[in-house]
Amino acid sequence: MCLAVPGKVVEIRDAVGVIDYDGVRIEARLDLVDASVGDYVIVHTGFAIEILSEEDAEESIALWKEIEAYADKDGKE
Secondary structure (H helix, E strand, O other): OOOOOOEEEEEEEOOEEEEEEOOEEEEEEOOOOOOOOOOEEEEEOOEEEEEEOHHHHHHHHHHHHHHHHHHHHHHHO
16 A cells, blocks of 8 residues: 655656655656646656646645644654
């Protein structure tokens, strides 16, 4: 099973996109999707493999932030 966090495409150079994960940026190949700047994507092994709607991406990101907050709280008790 793979758990993925959506990232936002903020720049495209040829077939390489710069993907932003809440301030952390990585490069990923865009050969497998027709992504544009502003799209949210799921990246696996350096390739964007799926484009998500903004609504789905933001919902997923919010859930990941809840998990992170819970883990931080749980680790401090």
